[in-house]
Amino acid sequence: MTLSPVLQFHDGHSIPQLGLGVYKIADAAAADAVQVALESGYRHVDTAALYANEAGVGQGIARAGLPRGDVFVTTKVWNADHGYDSTLRAFDESLGKLGLDYVDLYLIHWPVPSQDRYVDTWRALQTIRADGRARSIGVSNFHPHHIDRLLAETAVVPVVNQVELHPWLQQADVRAYDAAHGILTEDWSPLARGRAIGNPTLEAIGARYGKSAAQVVIRWHLELGDIVIPKSVTPSRIRENFDVFDFALDDTDRAAIAALDSGERTGRDPDDD
Template identity: 50%
Template sequence: MPEQITLNDGAAIPQLGLGVWQVDAGITAQVVGWAIKAGYRLIDTAEGYQNEEGVGEAIRASDVARSELFITSKLRNGAHQRDAALTAFDDTMKKLGIEQLDLFLIHWPVPSQDKYVEAWKTLIELKKAGRIKSIGVSNFNQDHLERIIGETGVTPVVNQIELHPRFQQRALRDFHAGHNIHTESWSPLGSGRLLSDPTIASIAKKHGKSAAQTMIRWHLQEGLIVIPKSIHQDRVAANFDVFDFELDAQDLETIRGMDSADGRNGPNPATAAFLF
């Protein structure tokens, strides 16, 4: 089973979970149900994914106690103003059908609209009201983090960022470590592009594991929280079957050497301006 990572507010999050980005709403409940049965306890969704209702359905259908599950969602980019954020959060909670959210993140800073500080203050307000256990951010660069911490005195528990062997974000992770912010990896398999990478394939063969399992193991050994996604039951289970082997020092050094400054697959947080 995955380790529990202690966050800077004292809460604990499972290190390995399921992400449901781009999981069709019609199958989300089934996929999340498979994950919970396979042992996952961390489920990561977002308002912008339009599948929170399916996550809620799976929670209700599960025989695992709600207290054992760690549910994350994210504030949509078009709802950074306080009143809009409060309304959006109410909608999230209605769709999930739960009383308290374990973790709520600002999905993107969208610096061009310059409202992410207001959004952060609203999350602080919701946490103080007891509606959220922990608050964090996603896709924030160092300057965004410095600003919200400087203007509120409240440090996010996590920053969920694109992170995989081709884009390791070492400088940002160093900043996180210096401020007790845990790094959470989205697109941990490089949006699937690294599943056929020969370097990863060689390490995977050495351990008798798949490329996906090898990369998930790398994230775990790097101390990252990781949320791989799959809509196939066998792969959902396989992605959780990563606790019976370890990468050695040479494996880790080889993967470290795969890092590339231009390895980003997703949008750049400095310029991303989409509102959903």
């Protein structure tokens, strides 16, 4: 069975580069999707308290029957739970729903600068890591200036920054900042909420390799060196999204995809919270 390549965190742990995202998937459907994914070779599942499907994710992991150490699990603290004590409580709740003794990665979901509590939240994540209940800690949707503040006030560098990233929002500045600080970039909405499917440029590239536009984009994310978490509930699509390790893009392909960059977001700007 083909497995995803793994990338190394600066803290010594590692993460499978290609994982399954489960945003907006109901609990029962999440259990089925996770089970199919793990049986198809995925070893990385990304959820969050906001998604209200941590219990389903945990059920899918249990059904697949893999050793706990073989499955990389990420979850995230939601905006309403920012602050030191409330983050600790939120983590306990997430862990209970997942039915796990630890998670591999715990993230601050958004900085929510209007609340001005993400530094206290970051300190709580450090406590959770020190207790061994999260192997690694990181952030999601952080601009460089948000991370600068974490570093200035705590000196603890996130292992990952999960951001919206796709051909129409290529985030060169964020990726460069992350790389300069030893932070891996992880890409959510990698297919731009389905916009990639049917795009003439991407379809034409895919036709050359006998691949779909979605497979081309997932391959592009992998070749950037980023972590990528495409979402699907359809078993055939889950498997298709993982079937991207038998071809490689060339310079012409990469130039065509680079030309799609327009700075368009499908979600909100993290500074707007």
